[in-house]
Structure formats: structure tokens, C-alpha cells
Amino acid sequence: MSAWTAFQDRMGAINDVLNAVSVLQWDQRTMMPAAGAATRGKQIATLVGVARDMLLADETRRLVDDAESAAALEAEDSPARRAIAQTRAAIAFHARIPAALQMRRAELKSVANAAWIQARAGSDFAAFVPHLREVVALTRAYADAIGYEHHPYDALLSIYEPGETVATLQALFGTLRAGIAPLLAAVRAAPEPRADFLEREFPKAHQADFALALARMVGFDTARGRLDETVHPFEVSFTREDVRITTRYNPDFLNASLFGTLHEAGHGIYEQGVDPAHTRTPLATDLVGYYAVGGTSFGMHESQSRLYENHLGRSSAFWRLNFEALRAAFPGRFDDVDAGSFYRAVNRVRPGFIRIEADELTYDMHIMLRVDIESALLDGSLDVAGLPDAWNAAIRRDLGLEVPDDRRGVLQDVHWSNCMVGSFCTYTIGNVIAAQLMDTIRRTRPEIPAALDTGDYAPLKSYLNAAIHRHGRRFTRDELLVRTTGRRLDPAPYLAYLRAKVADVYGVAGAA
Secondary structure (H helix, E strand, C coil): CCHHHHHHHHHHHHHHHHHHHHHHHHHHHHCCCHHHHHHHHHHHHHHHHHHHHHHHCHHHHHHHHHHHHHCCCCCCCCHHHHHHHHHHHHHHHHHCCCHHHHHHHHHHHHHHHHHHHHHHHCCCHHHHHHHHHHHHHHHHHHHHHHCCCCCHHHHHHHHHCCCCCHHHHHHHHHHHHHHHHHHHHHHHCCCCCCCHHHCCCCCHHHHHHHHHHHHHHHCCCCCCEEEEECCCCCEEECCCCCEEEEECCECCECHHHHHHHHHHHHHHHHHHCCCHHHCCCHHHCECCCCECCCCCCHHHHHHHHHHHHHHHCCCHHHHHHHHHHHHHHCCCCCCCCCHHHHHHHHCCCCCCCCHHHCCHHHHHHHHHHHHHHHHHHHHCCCCHHHHHHHHHHHHHHHHCCCCCCCCCCCCCCCCHHHCCCCCCHHHHHHHHHHHHHHHHHHHHCCHHHHHHCCCCCHHHHHHHHHHCHHHCCCCCHHHHHHHHHCCCCCCHHHHHHHHHHHHHHHCCCCCC
């Protein structure tokens, strides 16, 4: 057996273990009885411990050394050299973290998630406090073990969005706030589009059928994936040949299933587009975060979901072409509505409580306040007990709303129960990247927008597969951006996109 084959076999086995973790997590969030949470947590912790032991074993280190010698003559950015480098980095990362901390954190995710579901259903933050206190304590210990120079939050950002820090995020957020504020002011002074028809009775079965049709239409391959219902939508892959997406159905509000499904379909299309050669290798495995995923960063992954959800799914062309299918799927619900009115309704700017249902203009406000709160929890300037007051004050300041209950406030997101402190910024980074990619597509590949105008979504998928998806984790986020758009992360196209959308929907002079 060659050195490279032995290395691949070892990394494939670690990937198998992490995929088993993903299967257990998918089942927990879609099918598992609530009473199974404690035992499920131990099962996941056991497998995380197995993956850790395999990664840090002397045998793995020897195989990495041997593979590196075998690949010495290859280019620095070749798949082999990048797989080896990422494995070395992951070994160094996990060697700094005590095994007991790693396994307790893995176990807590299951228990805390079950507690969050129950607390959210009852809008009872107090019931979640003990679990969240442990999440914060373990996360601080995790940050200390990883190491950081300026702020403990920086250590966590290195897991989800390598290269970002509190300082870089504040600079990005400052630019976005300055660009969004005048647009919000202009919208508030303009007449609001009609949107009452989004809050009628929409049977869940009809929503499920239409949601699946939407996912298939934009390119999600259901021969290699499936769509299920959950409390908080997510995507997970067990290799490119088995990708699961989820959504949720509100019988009185259509937006959640339509755009939640398109969002998760974007994630799924990314995973299904990873080069088959990367299967069971470090280029389809986040060895630092212990996620069996092919996306190079959470922000790049979110760029694909936000692109499909917003640039495609909220476009006027999309609903000009697909509104009649929506009308047929929900007989009698849209008899008094036309495609143009529906397009304006789903792009209406109205500050709301729920992040995943937020309009594009206020969405990033939700992200910014979460990042501020998380960093304060990590540096100790905010205690868990004070979280609802801090949250409600931020919503009042940024969106002018009074939060009515914890379910629509501090308990709405799944991330904290899954110990994913530090991941929220990736949604805004995804918004920025999505606009940057679409700006490049419009300027350099006009045949793709032309195809979208006729309802042909295959050229867009093919372009993204070739430019982003197939590389898996081979290139960093900024390397992919430079290769594709010629520059690193740039918020200018995103702000231009928001201005154009506001001008189109509201007819606000000067917005664009």
C-alpha cells in the first residue's frame, strides 16, 4: 500500500466516524423521541472521542509525515498538499483541547438541544438557563484552550470563519450599518406593499409538496437527498451522495417554508457539487469543527443558501415564471393576487422578531446584535441571566420593536443549544459573498442571467459547481473569492444589490 493510500484510508475512517455523528444528529433533530436526548448525547460524545483518538494517534501523525514526503513535488495548492496541511492543522488544534472538554461539549449539544426545544415551545427562558450557563462556560474553556490574542470570541471565529476577528467583523458591520440605515429610512417613508395574502390558511401537506418541487426545480437532486420537517431548518450531508435538508411549515404563514426550503436547498446543492474525488478525505471533512462537510467555511456555505433564497427565490423573474404554479398548489388562496404583487410582498421590508423570516434589509441587524451578545457572553461583560434584557434592548434599538415573549426573542435560534457560539456572523458574510458572486456573474457571464429570466436554473448551478462547490475545502474562502471575483470579501456589491431591490420594490427615488 502506498503512503498516500494509507493516509487516505485513515482519513476516510475518521470521516466515517464523523458521518455517523451527523446521522445521529440528523435523527435527533427530525425523528428521535424527546426522551432519547440524554442517551443520544452520550452516543455522540463516544463517537467524537473515537474521532479525536484516531486523529491524534501516533499512527495518524506517521501517516501524515509519509504522505507529505510522497506529495513533496506537487504544487502547494494541490489537493494532496492541502489535505495534508489541513490534517496537520487539525491535529495541532485538537491537541490543545482536553479530551474531557471535547466530549462533554459533544454530549451537551444533545441534552441542551432537547431542553431548548421544550423551553422554546413554552417560551420559558428560565428553563433553558442552566443548560445555557454550561454552554457558555464550556465555550469559554474551549476558547482558552484554542488560544487567542485579543478576544476569546476570536478563537471561536477561527472554527467557523477562519481569518475573521471581533475587530474585522466590527469594521464590516460598520460599513453595512452605514449603508443600510438610509435605505431603512427611505422605506419607512414609502407606502408598504400589500402582503396580507401571505397569512392565510396554507395546508402543511400542500406546503410540503410545493417546497419539494421548489428544491428540485433549482437543482437539488432528490436521488441523492431528501427534505424533511424540523423545528429549526438545517442541512447535513453524509457525503455528496446523501444530503439531507429540512424546513418547517407554518399553516398560517407561507414565507417560512418557501424561502426556508430554498435556503437549505442552496446548502444541499453545495454539498452535492463537491468533487467525488474528495469523498472521505479532509477536503470534504471539517476536521477542526468535527463536521463532515465539504464547504470551505460557514460563510461560503451561507453564500450559497442566501444566493438561492434571495437572489434567485426573491427575484421578480422567479415569480413571474412560477407564480401560476404556486397559485395551482394552493387553490383559492391567490385569486386576488398577481405575480408582481406577490414579488413585492415577499420583498416587503417590515422589521420583525424572527431572524429566519426577516426581510433582506433588516436581516443583518439580527446578526449584528447576536454577534455583540455572544462576544459579551464570552468576555464576561454579560451574564446569561441578563440575556433576555440585553436581547430585547437591542431589538428595540435596532428594529424599534418590543419583544413579546422569549419564543420570539432570545429562544428563537438553535445555535446556542448546539454550542455553535461564533457562527452567527457567517450569515452576514454569506450575504456579502452571494452578492459579490452574482455581481461577477452579471458582468462576466450574461448568459446565466438570461437563462434565469427564462426559468433555466441549470447554468447557474453549473457555474457555481465549477467555481465554488467542486473544490470542497481545498481553497480558503478568500482564495475562492479571488479566483472567482478577482477580490477578497467586498461589501460594495451587497449594498448596491440592497439599494436596487429597495428601488424596485418601493420605487424610492435615489435608492439605487
